Amino acid sequence: MSYHVNEKGYYGDFGGAFIPEMLYPNVEELRQNYLKITNEEDFKKEFDALLRDYVGRPTPLYFASRLSEKYNTKIYLKREDLCHTGAHKINNTIGQILLAKRLGKNRIIAETGAGQHGVATATVCALMGIQCVVYMGELDIQRQAPNVARMKMLGAEVRPAQSGSKTLKDATNEAIRDWINNPVDTHYIIGSVVGPHPYPDMVARFQAVISEECKSQLQDVEGRDYPDHVIACVGGGSNAAGLYYHYLDDKRVNIIAVEAAGKGIDSGESAATSALGKEGIIHGSKTLLMQTEDGQITEPYSISAGLDYPGVGPMHAHLYRSQRAEFVSIPDQEAMDWGLTLSQMEGIIPAIETAHAFAILDQRSFEKDDVVLFNCSGRGDKDLATYIDYFKL
Amino acid sequence: MNRITQTLGKDKKLLSIYFTAGYPDLEDTIPVLQQLQDSGVDMIELGLPFSDPLADGPTIQESSTQALHNGMTTEKLFSQLEGVRDKIHVPLVVMGYFNPMMQYGVERFCKRCQEVGVDGLIVPDLPVDVYHEQYQSVFQQHGLMNMFLITPQTPDSRIRYIDEVSEGFIYMVSSAATTGAKSSFGDEQEAYFKRIASMGLKSKLLVGFGISNSTTYQAAVAHSKGAIIGSAFIKHLKNHGSDSVANFIKQIRD
Numbered sequence: 018m019s020y021h022v023n024e025k026g027y028y029g030d031f032g033g034a035f036i037p038e039m040l041y042p043n044v045e046e047l048r049q050n051y052l053k054i055t056n057e058e059d060f061k062k063e064f065d066a067l068l069r070d071y072v073g074r075p076t077p078l079y080f081a082s083r084l085s086e087k088y089n090t091k092i093y094l095k096r097e098d099l100c101h102t103g104a105h106k107i108n109n110t111i112g113q114i115l116l117a118k119r120l121g122k123n124r125i126i127a128e129t130g131a132g133q134h135g136v137a138t139a140t141v142c143a144l145m146g147i148q149c150v151v152y153m154g155e156l157d158i159q160r161q162a163p164n165v166a167r168m169k170m171l172g173a174e175v176r177p178a179q180s181g182s183k184t185l186k187d188a189t190n191e192a193i194r195d196w197i198n199n200p201v202d203t204h205y206i207i208g209s210v211v212g213p214h215p216y217p218d219m220v221a222r223f224q225a226v227i228s229e230e231c232k233s234q235l236q237d238v239e240g241r242d243y244p245d246h247v248i249a250c251v252g253g254g255s256n257a258a259g260l261y262y263h264y265l266d267d268k269r270v271n272i273i274a275v276e277a278a279g280k281g282i283d284s285g286e287s288a289a290t291s292a293l294g295k296e297g298i299i300h301g302s303k304t305l306l307m308q309t310e311d312g313q314i315t316e317p318y319s320i321s322a323g324l325d326y327p328g329v330g331p332m333h334a335h336l337y338r339s340q341r342a343e344f345v346s347i348p349d350q351e352a353m354d355w356g357l358t359l360s361q362m363e364g365i366i367p368a369i370e371t372a373h374a375f376a377i378l379d380q381r382s383f384e385k386d387d388v389v390l391f392n393c394s395g396r397g398d399k400d401l402a403t404y405i406d407y408f409k410l
Numbered sequence: 411m412n413r414i415t416q417t418l419g420k421d422k423k424l425l426s427i428y429f430t431a432g433y434p435d436l437e438d439t440i441p442v443l444q445q446l447q448d449s450g451v452d453m454i455e456l457g458l459p460f461s462d463p464l465a466d467g468p469t470i471q472e473s474s475t476q477a478l479h480n481g482m483t484t485e486k487l488f489s490q491l492e493g494v495r496d497k498i499h500v501p502l503v504v505m506g507y508f509n510p511m512m513q514y515g516v517e518r519f520c521k522r523c524q525e526v527g528v529d530g531l532i533v534p535d536l537p538v539d540v541y542h543e544q545y546q547s548v549f550q551q552h553g554l555m556n557m558f559l560i561t562p563q564t565p566d567s568r569i570r571y572i573d574e575v576s577e578g579f580i581y582m583v584s585s586a587a588t589t590g591a592k593s594s595f596g597d598e599q600e601a602y603f604k605r606i607a608s609m610g611l612k613s614k615l616l617v618g619f620g621i622s623n624s625t626t627y628q629a630a631v632a633h634s635k636g637a638i639i640g641s642a643f644i645k646h647l648k649n650h651g652s653d654s655v656a657n658f659i660k661q662i663r664d
Contacts, residue, residue, distance in 0.1 A: 035508060037465040037534040038559040039583060041568070180471050181461060193464050200563050200586045298509045298535060299462070311483045312513030313461040 020265040020341055026214025031331035034213035036301040039197045048215045054119050067111050072101045078234035083362045090383035094393040095231055104395030105256045106137035110206055112223030114141040117204035124148045124203040128192040130157055130185035131322030132164025134208030139173035149173040152191040154184035182316040185326055189300050209253025210330035213301030217330050224259025232263055244390035248273040250374040252324035254333045256394035275374045277319035278346035288317035289346035290329040291337045299328040320349040321369035347376040353407050368395030413501040413529045414555050414578045417452055418614045424636025426453035427643050430473040432482030438652045439490045445655035447500050458487055458506030465534040467590035469641040484514045488522045495527035505532040520552040530555035530578050542575050559583050562602045573611040580613045584620045590641025595629045603633035627662050
């Protein structure tokens, strides 16, 4: 059994392309070309060069000695927080902008929640001199002023999504509507492993560089190219997909996905999609999503804006249902405490999303000789206002 | 014979009107249906509101949000439609997104449609190939026709496939747009209407999206069997209330 996408665009029961006919030509063009283009030598060369010279890859694999000592195991951090723009998001936007150029597109649209993907998209558009429109929920625009300013500095137009709940899911709806209205010249850079096939697979492939590097880095320090556990936070699931990618079919590796419990699974304010979601369709993909009994999509909650998506990528839905991965959820408070712990034990201020993953260390124990690999997916600069407010700094 | 087939067989250009169930007020569904029929509308599309209507522009989105806020649900719609066939004789098509149908249960949804007298469905985010492979038989068992959309960008080979799978009409989207986005037709649309009309498809064509007045209605029906109006009608309901349907229909047909 493989945990990768099949030729029809499904991961087990999940995935596919449940899109209005108006989107069919756009998505079909991508489907027919994404593997062909990304396998071309010239593409790979340009992609690798930009990841190296512009993004700053390979990112370090860091042995966290104080944490390891405290938790009596071997903890490694894949330092995606050291990527240009502060998170793993740019791996994907570099890949997609190169693809868009080869498809002859001259306009880019994107959705963003907290603004990290918006910034990563605006960045690569500036790099390539391509017009960029980022949709962002009206509420998120108010909550994430620094990232809105970054996108504007980078030359992007930030359009408020005013429909529905005015957050990430509505920004995604607006971006999709934009694409319906501009089917020929525009490419839509989705920021996570969500949306209609081929997006989940395409984004996972661009993020797969994370585990590809881990393999050789682990080989150097541990004498084997796999860890015993891979751990990442999951909202839509792109940093997790990148960390898991080359270990998906390797049963020696235990996969752990950490979702945001928000104020608690049963509080009505949570983003733990695997626990609270049911099978359905969101943004063109069959997956698990949070919804009412009547099939209306509900608004999730997490203190970290990057995790409050009501769905989850179809790859992760499949990992959950097939029990290939262990899913846990971490409430706001524990994640925030871990933001402080990681700062003070390792000198790394993590994004609040990332901090969720580390909280697993208090939930379960690992063997002394286990190699426990975390994706340190983003840095906490963007969350300073939340940290300041929460800890009264 | 299915009411849709019967109506498509009439020797006239058809006017089909879309409105969102439970809008402007929850209990407006049946009164609006009645007025539309009394005004001589040939077919009615009843929108089952959804929280995230991807293919719809601002007007229909807003009406969906309002209808949900009013308390509209799948079960509520079916209970409103109970007995509707005592009074309403024009074809009724339910238009809704796939997720609410999945949650209700596709088979159960189809069964309820049949019981209350719905003739067909339009499910914009249920792709034709998935329908063909997984759901066509259950739709057919319950006497429901499923209508598909095509756009100016749809390749000919796919149009032929859609024509083959279609039983009712093909919903010809006037331009690459979400609902309500354009206010007039240009040469490009004209050429597209002619191109599709000349393909010799077995299905009748109804044009939708961007039809708001008599001029666009006439342009749309010149090369098709009829036209569908949604956003413009919703706007009318919003501005003039639910008891002024006849005026709107009159100005389209005049």
